[in-house]
Amino acid sequence: MKLRPIAEVGAELGLSPEDVLPWGRDRAKVSLEALDRRSHQGRLVLVSAINPTPPGEGKTTMSVALAMGLRRRGRRAVAALREPSLGPVFGVKGGGTGGGEASLEPAADINLHFTGDLHAITSAHNLLAALVDNTVYYGHPVALESTRVRWRRALDMNDRFLRNVIVGLGGRAHGVPRETAFDITAASEVMAILALAGNLQDLEARLSRIVVGQAPDGSAVRAKDVEAAAAMVALLKDALMPNLAQTREGGPALVHAGPFGNIAHGCSSVVGTRLALTYADEVVTEAGFGFDLGAEKFLDIKCRSAGLWPRGVMVVVTLRALKYHGGAALAKVAEPDREALARGFDHLEKHLESVAAFGLPAVLCVNRFPQDSEPELDELRAFAKARGVGIAVCDSFSRGGEGALELADAVLAMLDATDEAPPKPRFLYTLEQPPEEKIRAIARTVYGADDVAFTPGAVKDLEAVRALGGAGLPVCMAKTHLSLSDDPAKQGRPRGFTLTVREVRLSAGAGFLVALTGELLTMPGLPREPSARRIVVHGDGRITGLMQGE
Template sequence: MTLRPIAEVGAELGLAPEDVLPWGRDRAKVSLDALGRRTHQGRMVLVSAINPTPPGEGKTTMSVALAMGLRKRGRKAVAALREPSLGPVFGVKGGGTGGGQASLEPAADINLHFTGDLHAITSAHNLLSALVDNAVYYGHPVALEGTRVRWRRAMDMNDRFLRNVIVGLGGKAHGVPRETSFDITAASEVMAILALAENLHDLEARLGRIVVAQAADGSPVRANDVNAAASMVALLKDALMPNLAQTREGGPAIVHAGPFGNIAHGCSSVVGTRLALAYADEVVTEAGFGFDLGAEKFLDIKCRGAGVWPRGVMLVVTLRALKHHGGAAAAQVAEPDREALLKGFNHLEKHLESVAAFGLPAVLCVNRFPQDTESELDELRAFAKARGVGIAVCEGFGKGGEGSLELADTVLAMLDATDAAPPKPRFLYELEQTPEEKIRAIARTVYGADDVAFTPGARKDLETARALGGAGLPVCMAKTHLSLSDDPTKTGRPRGFTLTVREVRLSAGAGFLVALTGELLTMPGLPREPAARRVTVHPDGRITGLMQGE
């Protein structure tokens, strides 16, 4: 396929030629100066989903499909999405650029190195690691004990062998031995900071606030204390600029930053969102995994900090995921099963309740698969009608924008209904509440938990976070994406359970506390059959196998 010149894509969005900085022929960076050239404010649609099956339910595909359908309807629409991480690309899920006829382009490049943003984040993270250990070695510019270092290392790959490592071996000349670990880059606080930073000044200030260790008296040692912030900004200067790409049909797409939704806050960047809102009439943006993870964080963390708010939510559902949550076995979710489907509606009902808790309207987007029957789709339509919720069946994967017109019309009807009185921000908790109260508010309202239990380690972490000034921050919940609970085997709508928080980490630069639950790990591992094994580079340089089904 032939892609549009990237300058032409930028011009369609209304960007000035000097603001589009080509990164090759078919992708570009957008100057931060473009943010100051417009006061326009578009209408934002937040795309979320029910809890997915392991392969995912096509949320990014539906986001791209909606943007394409809106463009077919003559709307000036843009998809504002996150960048893929190499971990999932080569792990279970494959590429993160949509699929079929509803994909971002150039898909292979976006899924791999793109404009180098994730490499820059990895480098900045590990530069800080090196400066911290250098301070341990020399006792300068601040005296540090290795046992009091909190900062880990990062790599953009799934590698379980790096979850627990010993560094500094080989004798005195090679360092001071200590235990540490790696996080995947998408879980790095540097990734979260880049996604939330407003400009270069804010980026440097946030980086400088990172707590890397504790001094002997318990006081925080920050990145500024090892003189790291400015050099980290030097590595991240270009990465802070949003990336311009296009949909398969040539429509504009802002693709920038990529914190994980189950480990981190799961949203594309603030500057990318602001850019999209300034230049488009409709902005289609996505939050990671189900509404219980990405969307809650998008609203309670990103929107609170950036001062933006969506007009409504598009909730992606599939019949296979509903049947999965209704008790159907994995091998049977593609088969007709009315009983499992109806039971799965309980799961969908909980997500709709959570959307309403934020004061937002919702529409259901059904990502249609070839095996889906009309009778089962009619059951879902009846469920939506009974609750006064708009619903559209989307065939964007196979038909692109033409197969997404019903979805575009349904979303436009929702947006038009909010014009007279746009929804106002409504959060699950106030920042003045204690961290425990914030976590309970999320667990009870969005997950449906009866209560929250904190392990002794988590309680100690909370006391440390309070001592380091983190009590007034929002909370980023790290939880399995496969269940509303902290147990991935509990499908449907779990009731009568207690959520267990086992660890709390302070991300002072990003500006939130991370509460880890269940067995969730910040460095995933590869599956038995990783997606990397199916990748092929053809003689003409074309790459296949990055996406599911290739």
């Protein structure tokens, strides 16, 4: 497939040649100065979803599809999406560039090294780790207790053997032994910071605030105290610029930053979103996993930090996921089962209630699979009509932008209805509330929990958070993406449950607290049959096997 020259893609969006910095022939960085050259304000569409089945429901595919459909309707539309991480690419999910005819290009490059952003983030993270341990070793430039070091190391790969490690072995000449761990790069606080930073100065200020450990008197030791921030910015300077790519039909896409949807906030970059809103009529962006995890963080963390607010939400649903939440076995979700489908509507209902809690309108996007039956689709249409929610069936996986015209029309109708009175920000909690109450507000409103329980370890963590001045920050909830609860086995709409918080971490640089629940891990492992085993590099250099079903 022949791709458009990247300068031509940028010109369609309205970017000047001086702002498009080619990174090879078919991708580019966009200068941050482009943000200052226009004052246009487009309409922001947040793409979310119900809780998925383990293989996923095609939220990125539908995001790309919507941008393609809007473009076919003559709109200047752009998709502002996250960068894939090598962990999922080689693990369970495969590539993260959409699917079929609704994908981003150059797909293989985006899924692998792209413009080097994740490598830069990994390097900056580990530079800080090296400077922290060097500070422990020399006791300079600040006193830092080796037993109170909080900063771990990072790697952009799924590797369960790095979840718990010992560093500094080999005698005094080689360091001070201590236990530590690795996180996947997408879960790094540096990744979260890059995605939230507004410019280079903001980036350095946020990096400076990272709490890496504690001094002997218990006071916080930050990245600025070990004199790391400026060197980290030097590594991240180019990575802060958004990346320009294109859809399979040649439409513009800004693909930038890829925070983990649990431990980080799961959203693409603020500078990428702002750039898109400056140059496009409609901006299609997504947040990680379902509405309970991704959209809530997008609204309560990213929008609060950046001063943004969407016009509406497109909620991606599939018949197979609805049946799964209605009690059908995963192996049977492709088969007709109208009873399981009807039970699954209760799960969808909860997500629509959550969208309404933020004061936003919604449109349902049905990602059609080949096995989907028309009678079951009609039942879903009837469900949406009874609730006054727009709905469109999309088959862009096989038909590209042509298969997203119904979806584009439904979304445009939702957006047009907000023009006279755009939705105003409505958060689930205020920053002045105690952290425990912020967590309860999320758990009760979005998950449907009765209450929240805090383990003794979490209570101790919250005491440390208060002592370190982090009580006034928003909360990033880390829980399973497979359920509204903290138990991945509880499908549907769980009721009568208590959410258990086992750990709370302070991400002072990113500007939020992380509340961990369940058995969530910040360093995933590879499955028994990892995606890496199906990848083939052909003689002409083409790479296949990166995407599911390829």
